[in-house]
Amino acid sequence: MKKYSVKFWIIFWIIAVALLASWFLFWEIKNRGIRLANVAIDYLPLKYDEKDKYKNVINIADYLLKDGKERTFLVLLQNNMELRPGGGYIGTFGILKIENGRVKEIQTHDLSNFDARIPNIEKPPYPMEETLSIKYWKLRDSNYSPDxxxxxKKAEYFYKLGEGQEELDGTIAITANVLLTALEVIGPIQIEGYPGTYDSENAIMALEYQVEKGYIDQDVEKGERKSIMNE
Incomplete structure (x- = not known):
């Protein structure tokens, strides 16, 4: 009979315990609810910050799945290549509708078009006015705070000020890094109607070129140059 080293058995039992704990967590969520699932996470062989992340995911999933209601979110797409205190310049926003944990609808909008609908009544904070030469505060610069x-709250305020029609259940902000992470997992993609291939290495710069210059050669109206985001 083959003998295994002590190192092998240590690794074996660590993996076995992790799998058993994961199985236990699954059944706790299914049968006994979120509260006990969060308690179960405390017993997993994970670092504190990792446990905290799992608990956050479970609580978000519970919010999206409970009572079967449709929920609508304002999604701020932030370009972290143009830094702002809240994560990056907001050039595009989306409306995301989720029901029973599934994406029911998602639309994206160019903020240049939407901000034109917002009346010129809000004066920006002094540093923004001085540094960026902005006369009026609108949705694209709503992430002025590091909080x-x-x-x-400010983004939702400007959304309503611009006569946005959706009743919002919350706001989500994501940076371009989310796209890169997704492409690392799923691999390169092509977008119908647009040239080139997008991967985790070139996607950000390729999209930047498309919405700033590429659309001109494709006879796309300036107001529709960010329609690629809908794809």
Missing amino acids: FIENA
Whole structure:
């Protein structure tokens, strides 16, 4: 009979315990609810910050799945190549509708078009006015604060000021890094109607070129140059 080293058995039991704990967590969520699932996470062989991440995911999933209601979110697409205190310049926003944990609808909009609908009544904070030469504060610059909650409230305020029609359940902000991470997982993609291939190495710069210059050669109206985001 083949004998295994002590190192092998240590690794074996660590993996076995992790799998058993994961199985236990699954059944706790299914049968006994979120509260006990969060308690179960405390017993997993994970670092504190990792446990905290799992708990956040579970709580978000519970919010999206409970009571079967449709929920609508304002999604701020932030370009972290143009830094702002809240994560990056907001050139595009989306409306995301989720029901029973599934994406029911998602639309994206060019903020240049939407901000034109917002009346010129809000004066920007002095540093923004001085540094960026901005006369009026609108949705594209709503993430002025390093506090996300404050930015979310301001974004929703400007959305309503621009006569946005959706009743919002919350606000989500994501940076371009999310796209890169997704492409690392799923691999290169092509977008119908647009040239080139997008991968985790070139996607950000390729999209930047498309919405700033590429659309001109494709006879796309300036107001529709960010329609690629809908794809």
